[in-house]
Amino acid sequence: MNEYTEGEVQQLLTEDPRTAEQGIRVVRTDDGVVLVGEVESPERCAQIESVLHEAFPGLKVRCDLGVTRVGVPQEVEQI
Amino acid sequence: MSSGVRVAAVGDVHVDRDVVGRYRPALEELGDKADVLLLAGDLTRHGTADEAHCVAEEFGNLAVPVVAVLGNHDYHSDEVHLVTKILEDGGITVLEQSSTVLDVRGTRLGIAGAKGFGGGFAGKCASEFGEPETKAFIHHTRDVSNGLAAALQAVECDVRVALMHYSPVPDTLVGEPLEIYPFLGSYLLAQAVDSAPTALAVHGHAHAGTERGATPGGVKVRNVAHPVIKQAYNVYELTP
Numbered sequence: 001m002n003e004y005t006e007g008e009v010q011q012l013l014t015e016d017p018r019t020a021e022q023g024i025r026v027v028r029t030d031d032g033v034v035l036v037g038e039v040e041s042p043e044r045c046a047q048i049e050s051v052l053h054e055a056f057p058g059l060k061v062r063c064d065l066g067v068t069r070v071g072v073p074q075e076v077e078q079i
Numbered sequence: 080m081s082s083g084v085r086v087a088a089v090g091d092v093h094v095d096r097d098v099v100g101r102y103r104p105a106l107e108e109l110g111d112k113a114d115v116l117l118l119a120g121d122l123t124r125h126g127t128a129d130e131a132h133c134v135a136e137e138f139g140n141l142a143v144p145v146v147a148v149l150g151n152h153d154y155h156s157d158e159v160h161l162v163t164k165i166l167e168d169g170g171i172t173v174l175e176q177s178s179t180v181l182d183v184r185g186t187r188l189g190i191a192g193a194k195g196f197g198g199g200f201a202g203k204c205a206s207e208f209g210e211p212e213t214k215a216f217i218h219h220t221r222d223v224s225n226g227l228a229a230a231l232q233a234v235e236c237d238v239r240v241a242l243m244h245y246s247p248v249p250d251t252l253v254g255e256p257l258e259i260y261p262f263l264g265s266y267l268l269a270q271a272v273d274s275a276p277t278a279l280a281v282h283g284h285a286h287a288g289t290e291r292g293a294t295p296g297g298v299k300v301r302n303v304a305h306p307v308i309k310q311a312y313n314v315y316e317l318t319p
Contacts, residue, residue: 020124020125020152025287037306040093040101041098043097068305070101070102070311071311073087073313076112078083078316078318079278079317079318
């Protein structure tokens with residue numbers, strides 16, 4: 001994947017209404033791209049992968065995306 | 080509950096139908112954890128009315144007051160007035176260069192909020208110069224920062240919190256690519272925070288940033304973007 005494709009992937013992740021993600025890091029590899037970051041639901045991981053496969057059918061896309069945890073805080077910071 | 084004022088905060092929750100219900104178990108415990116919940120912008124994905132209804136459903140009807148500012152995602156569909164109205168109808172106070180005061184066991188907690196904007200940080204920032212587009216960009220940052228300063232200075236309270244979406248300092252951006260810092264915040268926001276005796280400044284927007292920082296005037300800054308804090312909300316205790 002060249003630098004221009006990397007740019008297009010980044011723009012697509014933000015501007016495609018099905019993804020609208022600005023916080024995902026696109027890491028170029030020898031044979032494709034790895035997406036790294038966190039999203040708000042498992043459905044969004046699948047959607048991102050699907051949108052990229054549709055736009056870049058020949059590109060090998062690996063997703064290293066997690067769903068951000070929503071646990072209850074156990075600590076309080078004194079300011 | 081201790082005698083200090085406990086402020087819970089989270090930003091960048093990007094709620095749509097697929098997120099409704101995820102935060103709720105943690106939010107149901109808020110009454111035991113905090114006195115107020117601050118939402119630091121990017122409440123929705125695209126700023127639509129439907130998404131705003133989802134935010135109101137997820138973050139409305141809690142045991143504590145909820146105070147929010149909007150973020151850039153919430154502006155995307157050009158429906159800011161409608162989004163704001165839906166949130167307000169759901170019991171969420173939305174600030175934009177304005178303030179609210181809450182009575183917390185006799186202590187007046189003042190919260191002044193604004194979305195903020197970009198431009199960069201002292202000595203390495205854009206200026207109101209050149210093309211109309213560049214001038215408009217920085218003019219907006221200056222306007223919003225001046226509005227936040229005025230709101231912070233005017234609010235009559237015992238303890239004061241500044242709520243923004245964009246960052247006032249570079250400290251809490253560490254982890255983000257340096258190249259995008261000018262799109263993540265502005266030092267003019269820090270100047271606004273430092274113009275009043277502010278106890279805490281809270282922001283979101285920088286998903287890959289760092290939680291802790293401080294303004295040049297020494298006000299503690301916390302980046303509460305959800306991917307940064309990695310839990311439903313953080314809690315900070317302020318002593319008047």
